[in-house]
Amino acid sequence: MTGLPADRLGLADRGVLRAGARADVVAFDAARVIDRATYDEPHRYAAGVSHVLVNGRVVIEAGEHTGALPGRVLSPS
Secondary structure, three states, rough: OOHHHHHHHHOOOOOOOOOOOOOEEEEOOOOOOOOOOOOOOOOOOOEEEEEEEEEOEEEEEEEEEEOOOOOOOOOOO
């Protein structure tokens, strides 16, 4: 989510990278991203996504889940 939609939803600490904001960031190689999920295995991670940070905590590192679950449901303030 970028700053404009976050602002319109009243999510002041989202959509921007700055000190004090809750960073959600994905590092990926656009040339390699491919969905690997199937009907039989719907929870397989996409290839080409190397790192994911949620609320500033590393959730995917080098393509592997770290076990961290820092996400939460967002609601307008």
